[in-house]
Amino acid sequence: MRITLKTTSNTSIIPFNYQQKMIGTIHKWIGNNEIHDKISLYSFSWLHGGKLVKDKGFDFPEGAIFFISFYENKYLKILIDTILSDSEMFCGLEVKDITIEKQPVFRKEPLVFRLASPVFIKRNIDGNNKFFFYTDEESSVLMTETLRHKMQIAGLPDDETLKVEFDLSYPVKQVKMVTIHGIKNKASMCPVIIHGTPESKLFAWTVGAGNNSGAGFGGLI
Structure with a gap:
């Protein structure tokens, strides 16, 4: 199961190495859970839709887009419930839209x-x-x-x-x-x-x- 999230624009420049902030945000949304001690059966994308600010980081004047996927749907449901009550991320980004993506149908070919x-x-x-x-x-x-x-x-x-x-x-x-x-x-x-x-x-x-x-x-x- 995968959700795509859209955010508000940022209020401060997002640093180049923002990935640890993403990890912290997702862990906050998941909360205290045994999933943190397991091999990751989930993935998430980097932020997309931004502009490079030379020597400083990234700017997302129209907001950012990213996805989170979980093999075990129960964790994604926990995540959605938490985001609805706590949408704040970092550098002014806040989730404003959540879309549950339809799973693709794949074929046998590479x-x-x-x-x-x-x-x-x-x-x-x-x-x-x-x-x-x-x-x-x-x-x-x-x-x-x-x-x-x-x-x-x-x-x-x-x-x-x-x-x-x-x-x-x-x-x-x-x-x-x-x-x-x-x-x-x-x-x-x-x-x-x-x-x-x-x-x-x-x-x-x-x-x-x-x-x-x-x-x-x-x-x-």
Whole structure:
């Protein structure tokens, strides 16, 4: 289940590294809940519709648009109820409209998903964190591994045809630096191609691709 939210215009410039503010806002809306200690079966996009303010951040004179998706609908219902009573976000943004999106119907054929936020891939190797990008051959295996693990946690049947890979034909792919709570993370801004059953594609559309979807990475459109 996915909702799209539209906001009022901001009253102060939104900083480049606003993602931690997004995380804090969503956690506020969800409230004290066991979901914070689980692997994220949800995803959310970055803010869209803004203008770059050179060397300062972003401005959203017409308001911002973003989405939040949850595999377990009960959490999204909690979120909606809370937003209706506490619509405030940050930098003057307030939710003014909530739309429940109709779930797409997918086919068996491989499908390209555009990104609403970059894909983050990280593994701990010999005690050190290693980031993987669209340039790394291992990335497809790791993204597939992560999505399959989330499907297992959700109780979904195994999909032997499942495969997630970057669309390397995308002409403006890039690696982005994202700082959250002072920690610098590198992620890939490059669409992904997902092979698998329609149910697997719908699950990926909901929970995102790669790691840390609960921190605003890997949102799929």
